[in-house]
Amino acid sequence: MEDQVSSSPDKSTSNKPRITWSDSYSKAHVAIEALAAILPCLPLALSSSETPAASLLQDPEVAAQISQLFRRPDSGAVNDNLCAWLxxxxxxxxxxxxxxxxxFLPTLAGVYLSRAGLHKPLPGFESVLLAIYAHETAGRNGQAITVSIPDLAHSSIYHETKQTVKIAPRSSTSALPSLEPYGTVRSTRRARIVGVALELYYSKISQIPVGSKIEFCEFCKIWSGQEDENKGDGASTTKIPRKSKRRRGEEGE
Structure with a gap:
């Protein structure tokens, strides 16, 4: 009788679904198999990796191929398989x-924003951005977020100063409004949706590979209006349309 009691499952936990290591492993391999049908050449090591998600995250060859696909003139369209995979x-x-x-958010957002002013439908890019935005909307549960804004009139702890008197850095607090659920991207919502996606990117920055951070810095340089025409990696050829200049086509022109 004691053996029967000890071998019976705990009723309090038997009906609760649990995500196990094998579930994560299987999902990662399914994602890799789907990506293999999209990329020109997927490294064979990914299929046999014991940590497929981590290997996929850190693989430079995969990153280069996805970045190149993003920069194609027809990327971001409704039938973009890469956007569907993301x-x-x-x-x-x-x-x-x-x-x-x-x-891959920096490259996706960079190419998307560079083409948004051309009034060209980009539902593929927008579906990915909306998925990230919806994730953050659900995570914040309708609550506003309080952020601290430093006073730029005072030196930060990371800067040397010749002042002999220590002045405590001042900061002001500001509450970011709660997120409203959006099902489409409009021009009045675009900055908000992309901004929220980049907020999530920043919150995970410690887990993001260095190559992605470099891509983000390159696009920040482009967004600020500084373009290095001599750079040959393709990132600087993504133009942001300006009213004072003749509208240009896709990146690479």
């Missing part, structure tokens, strides 16, 4: 795979 992968709710999607 959308499905992020909505898998697997944290490691969501980091993989965020790794």
């Amino acid at each position: 959308y499905d992968t992020f909505r898998s709710s697997e944290p490691d795979l969501q980091i993989v999607v965020l790794r």
Whole structure:
């Protein structure tokens, strides 16, 4: 009788679904198999990796191929298989795979914003951005976020100063408004949606590969209006349309 009691499952936990290591492993391999049908050449090592999500995140060859596909003139369209893969992968709710999607956010957002002013439909890019935005909207649960804004009139702790009197840095607090659920991207919502996606990217910055951070810095330089025409990696050829200049086509022109 004692053996029967000890071998019976705990009723308090038997009906609760649990995400195990094998579930994460299987989801990552399914994502890799789907990506293999999209990329020109997927490294064979990914299929046999014991940590497929981490290997996918850190693989430079995969990153280069995805970055190149983003820069194609027809990228971001409604039938863009890469955008569909990013959308499905992020909505898998697997944290490691969501980091993989965020790794490519700087390039996706950079190319998307460079073409937004051309009034060209980009539902592929927007579906990924909306998936990330919806994730953050649900995570914040309608609550506002309080941020601290430093006083730039005072030196930070990371800067040397000749002042002999120590002045405590001042800061002001500001509450970011709660997020409203959006199902589409309009011109009045675009900055908000992309900004929220980049906020999530920044919150995971410690897990993001260095290459992604460099891409983000390169696009920040472009967004600020500084373009290095001599750079040959393709990042600087993505132009942001300006009213004072003749509108240009896709990146690479």
